[in-house]
């Protein structure tokens with residue numbers, strides 16, 4: 493039986509007010525099945541980042557509900573939302589966001605320390621081994637390649653065993669070969685570990701690693717594509733971006 497890891501119900505996100513108001517998400521309902529990999533695509537300004545931020549509890553919808561398992565994120569106060577983000581959600585960014593003065597091992601241990609747990613060395617090393625960095629535990633971010641830094645960021649996001657891992661263009665700053673390595677690793681986390689992943693990307697090749705692509709246009713759902721290939725995704729994007737005649 494499949495279960496939804498996360499569900500958005502009639503989510504609206506409006507920024508500003510009056511004449512300057514922008515509606516980034518219009519009454520969006522969408523769910524992400526546990527143990528699946530979803531790519532979110534759409535033209536620039538279509539609401540992809542806003543969707544991810546609302547789903548991950550980094551931003552609050554103007555109205556609607558975001559359910560992580562049985563918990564409605566929109567009903568939580570700031571303290572509870574912070575705790576939920578720390579314990580149940582992982583996030584990786586295009587720019588890695590590692591602390592440059594800490595070693596890989598210390599960066600990965602940080603979320604555990606922040607939640608008051610003394611990290612076991614074996615646990616942190618195992619997380620780094622899972623992303624192929626068993627031999628880089630003492631290196632600091634400036635001593636690592638972009639791909640290695642993103643792997644550290646992924647190990648850090650996964651150390652708390654989050655229910656969902658969100659990525660906002662996680663391969664956007666990497667060259668294509670390094671990006672593919674990271675995508676293969678994300679795919680393996682889903683296939684071998686049952687991880688749920690939701691990733692925003694502009695790249696049809698990256699989207700083809702997912703089980704399903706969700707397309708957004710003007711803050712609205714514009715269809716989905718199962719078992720995507722780079723070609724089918726690119727064709728769909730070209731149609732979406734073509735000016736209406």
Ligand SMILES: Nc1ncnc2c1ncn2[C@@H]1O[C@H](COP(=O)(O)OP(=O)(O)OP(=O)(O)O)[C@@H](O)[C@H]1O
Pocket residue numbers: 507508514515516534535536537538539540541542543
């Ligand atoms: N903090 C904000 N204040 C005002 N408007 C915002 C804010 N954040 C996003 N928007 C607007 O909401 C809309 C959706 O933005 P969003 O960043 O979610 O799009 P996107 O699809 O991720 O774009 P891109 O592909 O260019 O990163 C845009 O019109 C944007 O200008």
